[in-house]
Amino acid sequence: MNTARPEEASGQEPRHERRVRLKDVAAHLGLSPTTVSLVMNRSPAARGIPPETQERVRAAAEKLGYRPNFIARSLRRQRTFAVGVLLPEISEGYAAGVLGGIEDQLLQEGYFYLVAGHHSKQGLLDDYLQLLTERSVEGLILVNTPMDQPLSLPAVVVAGHRELPGVTNVVIDHEVAARLALTHLAELGHRRIAFFKGHPHSADTESRWQAIVAASAELGLEIDPRLTLQLSGGPVGEQFSPEEGYREGHVFGQKLLAVGAPFSALFAFNDVSAIGAMRAIVESGLRIPDDVSVVGFDDILSAAFQNPSLTTVRQPLHEMGRRAAAELLHKLGAPGGDSPATVTIEPTLVLRDSTGPPPDRA
Amino acid sequence: MNTARPEEASGQEPRHERRVRLKDVAAHLGLSPTTVSLVMNRSPAARGIPPETQERVRAAAEKLGYRPNFIARSLRRQRTFAVGVLLPEISEGYAAGVLGGIEDQLLQEGYFYLVAGHHSKQGLLDDYLQLLTERSVEGLILVNTPMDQPLSLPAVVVAGHRELPGVTNVVIDHEVAARLALTHLAELGHRRIAFFKGHPHSADTESRWQAIVAASAELGLEIDPRLTLQLSGGPVGEQFSPEEGYREGHVFGQKLLAVGAPFSALFAFNDVSAIGAMRAIVESGLRIPDDVSVVGFDDILSAAFQNPSLTTVRQPLHEMGRRAAAELLHKLGAPGGDSPATVTIEPTLVLRDSTGPPPDRA
DNA sequence: CTAGCATGCTAAAACGATTTAGCTCGACCC
């Protein structure tokens, strides 16, 4: 019935009561905002404030439910503790895996991040880069995102095409990947191995292929050009969707069988094409792994669910994201410090049921 | 080492030149910051400023490369154009799909978002809720995230357990889902259908099962309790990983076959358990779909890659994320306005090769 | 007695915008 109090007056709607500000705490204590700020931030300058007062301040802050306004603080300190992440799109599988790792690492270190999916459109990419800068992100992580201009912020690139001055690249160790897969096949006894090469526009294609060539030489395996098929990858700049990759794998599997040159194993460029090829192989009446062994690359979820389950080189996407974030935070913490140009991540071989010894030669 | 001219002193490293501020543009033109601000924001109050001056201002801003500082603007306007997203973790598949939709919608409308993965830990959830609030997000989207306390911000929940006052729930239309799947099976001629019920702690379990019961009645199908298996789902509060779900599906498929009661179709709770069950079915010597038809739920990527490919009820995750974001933006735009308590999204049935007519009865 | 020095605080200026409330000047009216 008391109408004097404003919060009573608007009693109908439970209005958002205003957030408690530093100033409110100060007023409540009869102290200055400065003092409260110093205490709350455990600033070294709070040396001069007696423990008793400090305790009073903290108690009041707690009691009033004071929470500092991060925006105001950011403005004043010129630090946002936020980084920007640019990627083609989240649902892509690859990017989502990496993003998960980025997320873990950043939040753990008290940072947040803003994500923008540019859908492989240059215009959007430029716009979002602009917007992120306006929002004062402190650094950038680019996932699977081609970039030609030099960046005005500290940056780390995951699966990037080219080298950019000052930016760190996080890449999978293709040497190890090739050696793992081919050693496994060679030890099983395979000598004639077919390959799917990656799309010419994919970042990983070239280095992976070189690693395969090197590892083959090391192991004394010969590469038969007739058994080396290059996936097309669709229109420049766009990525194949997984379904398209699967279809292409299916078609290329059929092509491979049609070549006529004998082979007992296939090392595909990625899991989706491997899975597509498996379908073609099974359809042709051959059995996996009895007649043909198949090794994929990536270790997507479906790889484990295949029948037979797919042996594959696992890209630790989460770990790659984690490292990318860690590397960026390092740059932010030590500007001008020593940042590696490249961080290589070790893949692992996941042994499943799609590989086995080659059939006995008649 | 401090010399007179700072920018000369650090000449070695091409230091970040300071961002151009509003004040700089104003000074450059001999105008006041006020004027420049009015013009740049096309404020109605800029009515009084002659077009010629406006043009001068815009030209100068362009020339100097002026970009407003979003932080400062946020502080003054008390708007951040940012929302917070809480989810268990990004790589989970479900959440990543929804996040993709959220992302599309929000960026399109000029918002950004901050994501926090709480890994199903209450402590982390509370902390991140706090942190997001401190960062002044304007609203929240909770994906697959149980929440008991009422929230202090406008919020939309995707796949939430309970109803919260004032928050909008985005849910799949289970009625439609059940009808789609069961009608399909009934039309093929199936009468004896087995079911996997969801984990007791999953948000969707109860409503989906009720919908199944209702649809069965409608279609004159009888539900045999012996053919109704409830998945366990592991420890309370934790989610099964996909691999575990797959293994559970495999085990439950075996159980189902061991029951001895005849059935010609299985409607699983999700794709991973369906895929696991398919493996058990094939291993037992039965053929899919000749002997047993299988319908999944979700349409994960692997569903299309199975052999045979899996007929499933597709949850349009992207669309659900989009709608959630749209609904939140609506709330933000019209506070106190009319927000539906529930938004239901229509699933679709994806026909593939795991369903067919039942075997002829002898 | 006074300079010097802790001690315990605070005033005020940032940070970079937006926004409210005018201010100045000339033209026009009566």
Add this chain to the structure above:
DNA sequence: GGGTCGAGCTAAATCGTTTTAGCATGCTAG
């Protein structure tokens, strides 16, 4: 000649912090 009006601006407050530079006050030392 004084008042009014509109045109074209601007001063200053504000958002909520942090941080620099001091200001009182009382004690001690010389």
